[in-house]
Amino acid sequence: MTMKESFELAKKQYEKWGIQVDNVIETLKSVPISIHCWQGDDIGGFEVNKSELSGGIDVTGNYPGKARTPEELRNDLEKALSLIPGKHRVNLHAIYAETNGEAVERDQLEPKHFENWVNWAKEHGLGLDFNPTLFSHEKAADGLTLSHPDPEIREYWINHCIASRKIGEYFGKELGTPTLTNIWIPDGYKDVPSDRLTPRVRLKESLDRIFAEDIDEKYNVDAVESKLFGIGSESYVVGSHEFYLGYALKNNKLCLLDTGHYHPTEVVSNKISAMLLYSDKLALHVSRPVRWDSDHVVAFDDELKEIALEIVRNNALDKVMIGLDFFDASINRVAAWTIGTRNMIKALLYALLMPNDHLKKLQDEGNFTERLALIEEFKSYPFGAIWDYYCEQMGVPVQESWLEDVKKYEEEVLAKR
Ligand SMILES: C[C@H](O)[C@H](O)[C@@H](O)C(=O)CO
Numbered sequence: 001m002t003m004k005e006s007f008e009l010a011k012k013q014y015e016k017w018g019i020q021v022d023n024v025i026e027t028l029k030s031v032p033i034s035i036h037c038w039q040g041d042d043i044g045g046f047e048v049n050k051s052e053l054s055g056g057i058d059v060t061g062n063y064p065g066k067a068r069t070p071e072e073l074r075n076d077l078e079k080a081l082s083l084i085p086g087k088h089r090v091n092l093h094a095i096y097a098e099t100n101g102e103a104v105e106r107d108q109l110e111p112k113h114f115e116n117w118v119n120w121a122k123e124h125g126l127g128l129d130f131n132p133t134l135f136s137h138e139k140a141a142d143g144l145t146l147s148h149p150d151p152e153i154r155e156y157w158i159n160h161c162i163a164s165r166k167i168g169e170y171f172g173k174e175l176g177t178p179t180l181t182n183i184w185i186p187d188g189y190k191d192v193p194s195d196r197l198t199p200r201v202r203l204k205e206s207l208d209r210i211f212a213e214d215i216d217e218k219y220n221v222d223a224v225e226s227k228l229f230g231i232g233s234e235s236y237v238v239g240s241h242e243f244y245l246g247y248a249l250k251n252n253k254l255c256l257l258d259t260g261h262y263h264p265t266e267v268v269s270n271k272i273s274a275m276l277l278y279s280d281k282l283a284l285h286v287s288r289p290v291r292w293d294s295d296h297v298v299a300f301d302d303e304l305k306e307i308a309l310e311i312v313r314n315n316a317l318d319k320v321m322i323g324l325d326f327f328d329a330s331i332n333r334v335a336a337w338t339i340g341t342r343n344m345i346k347a348l349l350y351a352l353l354m355p356n357d358h359l360k361k362l363q364d365e366g367n368f369t370e371r372l373a374l375i376e377e378f379k380s381y382p383f384g385a386i387w388d389y390y391c392e393q394m395g396v397p398v399q400e401s402w403l404e405d406v407k408k409y410e411e412e413v414l415a416k417r
């Protein structure tokens with residue numbers, strides 16, 4: 001049977017339930033995923049005076065071929081993008097600035113340091129997102145930045161965040177699609193603090209200063225990312241979920257939920273509907289925590305499907321900005337991007353192919369037997385035939401055949417680094 005025939009058969013099965021597969025495919029095409037550049041070089045960046053990775057995060061593994069220059073990183077991203085269906089975005093950190101060999105302090109970064117990225121994004125029809133980098137720096141050596149007791153250190157990071165928002169604005173203007181500029185800070189304490197409030201007061205004041213700078217939301221949208229713990233901040237994190245939830249609601253900012261930043265049995269899928277009742281938009285860092293915030297490559301697992309289902313069922317495909325955040329150096333990095341991003345898109349397709357209206361009705365009628373039966377039966381509906389057809393239509397390799405491209409790229413490019 002040809003792929004088209006399998007698709008047509010599968011389509012009939014979904015159409016029995018009123019699911020318009022052609023419309024689903026059109027919808028899927030329109031959803032951009034923000035692909036994080038930092039999977040390609042283990043969050044190294046290209047600063048002239050590069051510091052060791054810090055901030056309580058860690059990348060493990062030493063698979064050969066990591067990108068050493070912006071050109072290599074862009075080439076690797078291009079390779080991954082050629083294996084991923086759809087038009088997407090690339091998410092940068094401030095440490096990916098290109099300063100022509102000149103050491104530029106982070107509070108002095110300017111749009112011109114990202115010109116190459118913008119030209120590249122234009123060439124490939126990509127949107128860009130951005131993040132100030134408040135780690136891997138001597139001024140963050142004690143794990144404190146925007147909540148630091150020393151006002152000079154706070155000032156430095158405040159200015160870095162303001163500079164970053166201006167870079168985001170520049171991206172948005174140049175590329176005709178608003179940039180999401182997300183602030184994540186590592187601040188916290190290893191041991192039980194004697195004062196939880198004061199660092200939070202300082203963080204709030206720093207954020208107020210950062211956002212006082214008027215930047216057009218047409219071009220730059222701000223997000224704040226909370227965390228539960230990190231290496232060295234096991235007992236207390238200043239920017240906790242409650243801290244940023246309150247801050248974002250009061251100040252009209254987006255909350256960014258990283259799926260690795262909650263208690264092990266606490267799930268982001270259960271937060272989406274609640275949070276969307278009170279704010280128009282949300283942002284995600286989809287990751288895969290294995291026992292801790294380990295940032296494993298996103299797998300097509302139950303929680304990923306549930307996140308996608310929540311986005312679809314809440315009619316929120318344009319309200320939830322989906323970004324990825326994982327970094328695995330134990331496998332081919334281009335493959336890591338490809339696997340994780342394809343899985344995110346697959347999960348959205350899976351969610352769009354569920355009889356969501358009917359399931360909702362069953363719940364309201366109290367028909368929980370049928371609700372469970374259908375959810376379970378749909379797990380073995382011929383979803384794969386639709387996914388394969390989608391990949392083919394979008395001009396990217398079908399099933400695992402993309403691995404051949406990655407192997408060839410590894411042989412011809414990565415292994416020679
Ligand atoms: C590099 C990222 O900004 C970082 O992973 C952050 O988003 C995070 O999730 C820290 O745990």
Ligand SMILES: [Mn+2]
Nearest residue numbers: 225258285325
């Ligand atoms: Mn994150």
